[in-house]
Amino acid sequence: xxxxxxxxxxxxxxxxxxxxxxxxxxxxxxxxxxxxxxxxxxxxxxxxxxxxxxxxxxxxxxxxxxxxxxxxxxxxxxxxxxxxxxxxxxxxxxxxxxxxxxxxxxxxxxxxxxxxxxxxxxxxxxxxxxxxxxxxxxxxxxxxxxxxxxxxxxxxxxxxxxxxxxxxxxxxxxxxxxxxxxxxxxxxxxxxxxxxxxxxxxxxxxxxxxxxxxxxxxxxxxxxxxxxxxxxxxxxxxxxxxxxxxxxxxxxxxxxxxxxx
DNA sequence: ATGGCCTTGGCTCAAGGA
Numbered sequence: 001x002x003x004x005x006x007x008x009x010x011x012x013x014x015x016x017x018x019x020x021x022x023x024x025x026x027x028x029x030x031x032x033x034x035x036x037x038x039x040x041x042x043x044x045x046x047x048x049x050x051x052x053x054x055x056x057x058x059x060x061x062x063x064x065x066x067x068x069x070x071x072x073x074x075x076x077x078x079x080x081x082x083x084x085x086x087x088x089x090x091x092x093x094x095x096x097x098x099x100x101x102x103x104x105x106x107x108x109x110x111x112x113x114x115x116x117x118x119x120x121x122x123x124x125x126x127x128x129x130x131x132x133x134x135x136x137x138x139x140x141x142x143x144x145x146x147x148x149x150x151x152x153x154x155x156x157x158x159x160x161x162x163x164x165x166x167x168x169x170x171x172x173x174x175x176x177x178x179x180x181x182x183x184x185x186x187x188x189x190x191x192x193x194x195x196x197x198x199x200x201x202x203x204x205x206x207x208x209x210x211x212x213x214x215x216x217x218x219x220x221x222x223x224x225x226x227x228x229x230x231x232x233x234x235x236x237x238x239x240x241x242x243x244x245x246x247x248x249x250x251x252x253x254x255x256x257x258x259x260x261x
Numbered sequence: 262a263t264g265g266c267c268t269t270g271g272c273t274c275a276a277g278g279a
Contacts, residue, residue: 009267009268009278010267010268010269013267013268034268034278036268036269060269060270061268061269061270061276061277062269062276062277062278114277114278114279115279116277116278116279122277152279154278154279171279172279173279207279209265209266210265210266210267210278211264211265211266212264212265212266213265214265214266221279250267252267253267253278253279254279
C-alpha cells in the first residue's frame with residue numbers, strides 16, 4: 001500500500017500536476033494540503049473520474065486539507081473537534097486537520113501553521129496548535145494503534161533537514177521551541193519519521209522557496225513528513241521524496257513524499 | 262544586504278506563505 005503527502009499550494013492551480021502525478025504514481029492514498037478552496041468548489045469529479053474517493057475540509061483562499069483514496073474511506077473526522085470535542089472549536093477555524101480510516105489503517109492529514117516570524121503572534125499560534133495536536137494524536141492513538149500521520153509540518157526536525165542551518169534559531173521552522181513542540185506532539189508518542197528509517201543522511205528536501213532559484217541550487221528544507229506508529233514503522237518497505245513534480249512548469253513549492261507499507 | 266516568488270481576492274495592491 002502506497003500513501004503520499006503533498007502540499008500543492010492551491011488544488012485548482014495545480015490540478016493538472018496532481019492528476020498527472022496520480023496516474024503515474026498510482027498511490028492508494030494522497031493527503032493534500034493548502035487546497036485553498038471551499039468545499040463546494042472542490043474539483044471532486046476530476047478525482048472521481050480517476051478512481052479516487054475524496055474527503056475534504058477546505059476554506060476560501062487559505063489552508064485546506066483533503067485525502068484522496070482508492071478504497072472508500074471509513075469514519076471521516078474533520079478537525080480537532082471530531083476527536084477532542086467542542087473545547088477546541090477555536091483551533092478548527094483554520095482548516096488544517098482531517099482524518100479517516102482505510103483498510104486497517106487510521107490516516108491523519110495535517111497542515112501545521114507556518115508561524116510567519118519567530119516571536120510573532122502567528123508563531124505563538126503555531127506552538128499552541130502543536131500542543132493541541134499532541135492531545136489529539138494521543139487520543140487517536142488510543143483508539144487506532146495502526147496510525148499514519150502525514151502532512152506539511154512546517155518544521156525541519158534536525159539540522160540535516162535544512163540546506164544551511166546557520167542562524168536557525170532566528171528562522172521560523174527551525175527553532176528549538178518548534179522542534180521540541182513537534183517532538184512532544186508526535187515522536188514522544190512513539191510515532192517515527194518513516195523517511196529516516198531508510199535515509200540517515202542530510203541533503204534531502206521536500207520544499208524549496210520559489211525565490212532565488214532555490215530549487216535549481218537545491219536550497220531546500222525537509223518539512224513534509226510521514227510518521228508511523230511502531231508496528232507500521234517496522235512494516236514500512238520504502239519512503240522517498242519524489243522531486244519530479246517540482247521540476248514541472250508552474251509547480252507547487254513542495255513535492256510529494258511517499259511511504260510504502 | 263534581508264529580498265527574491267507565487268496564490269488569492271477582486272482592492273491591479275495587500276496578505277500570507279515558508
